[in-house]
Amino acid sequence: MILEARNINKSYGSLEVLKNVTIECHKGKIYGLIGANGAGKTTLFRILLGLIKQDTGTIEIDSEGIKPIGGIVEKPALYGYLSAYGNLKVFAQIQRLKLTKELFYQSMNQVGLSPERSDAVKNYSLGMKQRLGLAIALLNNPDCIVLDEPFSGLDPMGISALHELIKKLSRENQITIIISSHIVHELADLCDNLYVLNDGEIIKSGSANSLLKENVTTYKIVGKNLEISEVLKSTEVVYLKNAVFVSLKNSNISEVLQKMIEEGVEVTSCIPQTDFKALFGRERV
Amino acid sequence: MKRFYFLLVLLASLNSINSQEIDSDLIIIKQRMDSIKSYEAQIKLDVDISFINMPSKYGKVKYRQGESTKVTSQDFIMLPKRGLDLTLNELFQHPFITVDRGEDTHKGVNCKVINLIPTSSKSDFSIATIFMDTKAKRIVKSEISTKMEGVFTTSLDYNNIVDVLPTAIEVEFAVNSIKIPLRFLGKETEVDRKAIKEEGSKSGKIFLTLSEVQIAR
Amino acid sequence: MISLIRSEIYKISKQSKTLYALAAILIIEGFVIMSAYYQGAGIIDLLLDNLKDSFEFRGNLLNGNLIIYLILNSLWFHVPLILMIIISGFLTSEYKDKTIETVMLQPVNKLDFILSKYIVSIVFTLLIVLILAVSTFFISYWIFGYGDLVVYLDGLNFFKSDDAFYRLINAFLSGSITMIFFSVVSLTLAVILKDATKTWIVAAIFLICSNLLLKMDFNNDIVNELFFSKLTDSWQYFFYYEIPYSTIYFKNLLLLGYSIVVMIIGILIFKRRDIQ
Numbered sequence: 010m011i012l013e014a015r016n017i018n019k020s021y022g023s024l025e026v027l028k029n030v031t032i033e034c035h036k037g038k039i040y041g042l043i044g045a046n047g048a049g050k051t052t053l054f055r056i057l058l059g060l061i062k063q064d065t066g067t068i069e070i071d072s073e074g075i076k077p078i079g080g081i082v083e084k085p086a087l088y089g090y091l092s093a094y095g096n097l098k099v100f101a102q103i104q105r106l107k108l109t110k111e112l113f114y115q116s117m118n119q120v121g122l123s124p125e126r127s128d129a130v131k132n133y134s135l136g137m138k139q140r141l142g143l144a145i146a147l148l149n150n151p152d153c154i155v156l157d158e159p160f161s162g163l164d165p166m167g168i169s170a171l172h173e174l175i176k177k178l179s180r181e182n183q184i185t186i187i188i189s190s191h192i193v194h195e196l197a198d199l200c201d202n203l204y205v206l207n208d209g210e211i212i213k214s215g216s217a218n219s220l221l222k223e224n225v226t227t228y229k230i231v232g233k234n235l236e237i238s239e240v241l242k243s244t245e246v247v248y249l250k251n252a253v254f255v256s257l258k259n260s261n262i263s264e265v266l267q268k269m270i271e272e273g274v275e276v277t278s279c280i281p282q283t284d285f286k287a288l289f290g291r292e293r294v
Numbered sequence: 295m296k297r298f299y300f301l302l303v304l305l306a307s308l309n310s311i312n313s314q315e316i317d318s319d320l321i322i323i324k325q326r327m328d329s330i331k332s333y334e335a336q337i338k339l340d341v342d343i344s345f346i347n348m349p350s351k352y353g354k355v356k357y358r359q360g361e362s363t364k365v366t367s368q369d370f371i372m373l374p375k376r377g378l379d380l381t382l383n384e385l386f387q388h389p390f391i392t393v394d395r396g397e398d399t400h401k402g403v404n405c406k407v408i409n410l411i412p413t414s415s416k417s418d419f420s421i422a423t424i425f426m427d428t429k430a431k432r433i434v435k436s437e438i439s440t441k442m443e444g445v446f447t448t449s450l451d452y453n454n455i456v457d458v459l460p461t462a463i464e465v466e467f468a469v470n471s472i473k474i475p476l477r478f479l480g481k482e483t484e485v486d487r488k489a490i491k492e493e494g495s496k497s498g499k500i501f502l503t504l505s506e507v508q509i510a511r
Numbered sequence: 512m513i514s515l516i517r518s519e520i521y522k523i524s525k526q527s528k529t530l531y532a533l534a535a536i537l538i539i540e541g542f543v544i545m546s547a548y549y550q551g552a553g554i555i556d557l558l559l560d561n562l563k564d565s566f567e568f569r570g571n572l573l574n575g576n577l578i579i580y581l582i583l584n585s586l587w588f589h590v591p592l593i594l595m596i597i598i599s600g601f602l603t604s605e606y607k608d609k610t611i612e613t614v615m616l617q618p619v620n621k622l623d624f625i626l627s628k629y630i631v632s633i634v635f636t637l638l639i640v641l642i643l644a645v646s647t648f649f650i651s652y653w654i655f656g657y658g659d660l661v662v663y664l665d666g667l668n669f670f671k672s673d674d675a676f677y678r679l680i681n682a683f684l685s686g687s688i689t690m691i692f693f694s695v696v697s698l699t700l701a702v703i704l705k706d707a708t709k710t711w712i713v714a715a716i717f718l719i720c721s722n723l724l725l726k727m728d729f730n731n732d733i734v735n736e737l738f739f740s741k742l743t744d745s746w747q748y749f750f751y752y753e754i755p756y757s758t759i760y761f762k763n764l765l766l767l768g769y770s771i772v773v774m775i776i777g778i779l780i781f782k783r784r785d786i787q
Contacts (some may be wrong), residue, residue: 058616061785076618086609102518103624104617145613260615345666346562347752349674353569369671370570370659372562427582443564467565 010071011036011185012057012078012153016065017066019052026052027063028209034153035182039175041200041217043193045289049209050189054157072152075168076104080155085142086160092142093122096130098202100145116144120174133160136167137224143174153185154178160195172199193283197221207289220288227256227282230266233275254282317392317408319428325432326458327382331357333459335507339371343469343498350374355504374465374500376438376446385410385438388417400425400435400449418442430455444468459509463502515619515627523635532597536643539589539733540582544650547581548573554581558661574658575651576675582647583682583746588722591690594639595697595714598632600700603707615786625781629698629774636694640687646681662750670750678754682746688763688770689743693718695770699777709764742766 012034019027027049034040042050055061058066058080070077085095094108097116103107117124120140123128130141139159144152156175160168176199178184190196196203196217203220205213213220235241244265245256257265262279269276339351353367355378363378365371379385393443395407410422418441425435430452437447450460523529551573559568605611614624660675662668670678697714704710724740735741745762748755 038704047777055785055787060612060615061787080616080658082612084609086611086613088522088610089523089528089608095521095525099518100613100617102514102521103614103619105514140615146616149618340543346669348669349665349671365569367569370568370572370669372566372568375565375567446565469562469565 012035012071012187013059013067013069014053014285015067015069017053017056017063017068019049019061019063027056030066030209030211032187032204032208032211032214034185034187036152037179038183038185038201039179039199040185040187041196041203042187042189042206043196043203044189044191044206046191048191048206050191050206051082053206054080054155054187054189055171058082059156070153074152075106075148076151077152078147078155079146079148079151080157081139081142081146081159082155082157084135085138085145087130087138087141087145090129092127092129093117093124093133093144094143096125097145097148101148104149106149116147119147120144121170127190134167135162136170138162139163139167139171141175147178147184150182151184153187156186156188158189158191160190160192168195175199186201193221193285193288197283204290213288221281221283224288225281225285226258226284227254227288228262229254229278229280229282230269230276231278231280232269233277235269237275238269238272238274240265240272260275315392316390317394317406317426319406319426319431320392320408320410320424323426323431323433324382324386327380328359329511330357330359330458331510332356333507333509335459335504337365337450338501338503338505339373340501340503341372341498342501344496346498372500374446374467374468375443376440376448376465378463378502380450380459380463382433385419385422385436388412388414390414390417395423398425400427401451403427403434405434432458432460459504459507461504463504465500465502467498467500469496469498512623512627515623516630519601519627520634521632523631528600532593533642535593536590536639537646539593540586540643540646540650543582543589544578544587544647544654547578547585548655551577551581555661558663558667570638571656571658572661573655574660574672575648575653575655576658576660576670576679577588578651579647579657579679580662580675580750581658582651583679583686586643587686587689587744587746588718590639590643591693591718592715594636594690594694595718596711598635598694599697599701599710599714600707601628601632602701603705603710606701606705607707612786621782622778625702625778629695629777632698633691633693636690637687640683640690644680644683664747664750665752668750668752678749681754682749685746685749685759685763687743688766689746692739692743692766692770692773694722695773695777699773699780702777702781737765739766739769742769 010033013034017027017030018025028054030049031248032040032042042053044050052061056063058078060082072078088099091099094113097113098108104113114124120143122137122140122144130138131268133141143154159171163171175186175188178188187292188196188200199218203214203217204211205220229252233251234252236248237253240255241255245258247254255265266279268277334357335355337353337355339353341348351367351371351483353365353369353371355365357363357380362383363380365373365378372446376384387507390410390412393409393411394408405425406428408424408426410424412419420439420441421478422439424433424438426432427434432452433450436449437445439445444467446465449464450464451462453461477480544667555572555577582600605614615621657672659672660670660678662670696717697710700713700717704713721740721743724738729735729738742762742765745759745766748759748762
């Protein structure tokens with residue numbers, strides 16, 4: 010285990026932000042922390058990163074490196090008046106790391122940024138700032154990276170590119186990555202494990218696949234002549250143009266799809282829809 | 295030429311006062327002074343005024359007959375308006391009468407004391423008291439009451455009996471306290487200003503020390 | 512620590528507001544020189560007015576030394592104000608841009624970080640005073656030349672040119688301790704308030720109050736001697752005819768003591784506080 014936070018509690022006055030939160034992370038895995046806005050995700054990350062102190066509880070990071078943990082909280086905070094090189098230089102210098110040309114190129118290439126760009130970072134897009142923030146977080150090779158809402162404000166291209174980058178870091182560098190988001194599908198195919206935080210408490214945890222599967226009650230089926238299907242009519246269904254939302258309680262989606270095909274419906278895709286209310290709620294579906 | 299004028303003035307004043315004559319000792323001293331065509335000396339100035347702090351200043355004093363005494367220095371210097379006129383030219387510039395005031399001692403020296411009273415309105419002093427060392431034929435003290443600039447008391451010290459020019463001159467005068475613009479008061483000087491107000495007019499002294507005196511007769 | 516200090520210096524050197532601060536200080540200096548020149552003759556007239564009856568003056572008192580002295584008198588409000596704005600900005604801008612979080616996400620000790628901020632602030636202050644002193648001396652002597660200095664302090668004090676130079680240099684050195692005090696205070700205010708505008712307002716109020724308190728007589732010798740606001744004008748003591756060195760040492764050491772206390776307060780608050 011690379012990181013273990015046990016029984017973390019944090020209050021601001023009478024407001025309990027985190028209640029007995031425990032998370033465990035293993036080397037090279039990607040963990041997702043999901044929860045509605047205000048669930049306490051950022052506070053937990055700030056505690057993990059040492060920016061704020063927990064009232065009670067312990068955090069153990071099994072690392073012998075200079076920088077056991079790095080990360081980005083909310084938006085990447087950079088010196089806007091400095092170039093990417095300037096920013097990397099400052100953040101490298103403060104941790105007594107000499108930013109050689111090789112290291113600069115390596116850092117920039119690692120996050121997919123052009124090392125040739127020499128203008129001030131204030132001109133960068135949010136996606137580029139995220140990448141540069143990540144490059145800074147990766148200085149001194151931390152064993153663990155914490156990314157708070159990294160997809161927030163990114164366009165689909167940016168989200169996809171960041172996905173790839175995170176996967177690459179986890180796979181190639183064996184870095185443990187903890188990501189928070191309030192948008193579940195952003196984490197669904199990225200994370201190995203998920204923690205669900207609700208009102209300051211971890212209410213669910215487990216492998217991402219099983220946890221999401223448990224909370225899927227609706228599917229979006231796209232296809233042609235969907236209206237001819239009798240099997241659909243026997244379910245709770247909402248018709249759209251060339252698509253339907255099907256809620257299943259007792260039937261299996263595979264059986265429904267098979268019967269639809271037998272009825273001559275041309276199914277082009279079937280997308281499971283996570284029930285966020287169920288996922289973020291305390292009751293199991 | 296100036297000397298000629300002086301004699302004319304002297305004669306005119308003698309005529310105008312009829313019986314009143316210029317003191318003979320004063321004439322002797324004046325003639326002795328007039329024998330100095332020019333002189334040059336190094337001068338050291340020290341100021342003793344309660345509200346002025348000034349280091350000793352050094353300069354050069356130059357006198358040429360018929361011209362006023364000139365003092366030059368690399369530093370900023372304050373010169374008394376009276377006291378540098380060692381040849382008494384300024385005093386004798388306009389007609390006057392002398393009145394014998396008897397004898398007195400000054401610094402242990404028996405002196406003849408006379409009053410100089412100008413008879414011309416052009417004169418810038420109203421009365422002068424002169425202490426003359428008649429043996430050494432020189433003035434040892436003068437008190438000049440100017441019309442505009444107050445009273446100047448000059449005390450002259452000589453190195454030896456034959457010297458015509460003094461080596462130390464002390465000029466005493468009344469000086470008003472200064473008014474200072476508040477803006478210029480870097481540090482608050484509330485107390486000092488009160489003190490100055492109370493004290494009002496003060497006496498000040500300037501000490502002039504001559505050295506390396508070179509006289510041309 | 513040294514790497515932190517170096518990175519702080521690098522950041523300051525790259526910020527345009529540093530140049531603006533320098534420009535502002537030099538512009539103020541220019542205005543002060545101009546006003547000193549135009550006021551200088553009048554001031555000398557006023558100072559020597561009553562002496563004109565008894566004395567003739569030889570030599571020029573409206574010289575570089577007087578101009579430098581007048582600049583010295585004028586700068587101790589403007590310069591600390593600009594310094595306080597700039598130096599508090601060293602920290603408040605990190606809070607505003609949240610770069611302080613990014614810094615603290617690196618393996619950096621909080622104590623080292625804030626201590627390096629204080630050290631750099633002090634170095635920056637000294638550098639500004641040095642630039643100010645060099646430019647003031649250079650411009651004043653270049654334009655107005657050398658000469659005796661006249662100052663009214665417990666009477667009219669006249670100083671020879673070389674003596675005036677010595678006193679003016681020491682006044683700048685002593686004044687730099689006052690500047691350090693105000694700089695340290697502004698950084699501590701930044702630690703406490705975090706927000707730039709609030710810090711500027713409080714720093715300006717602090718400076719104005721200090722100046723008012725400096726001139727206030729507390730009717731208590733201990734307060735008059737030891738209260739911080741009474742220690743910020745030690746540089747003026749160099750213009751007493753007899754320089755009271757022991758008073759200057761005492762006041763400056765005490766002001767340094769105050770600066771250290773204010774710095775320790777700032778460090779403790781920063782260390783205890785969460786970064787958010």
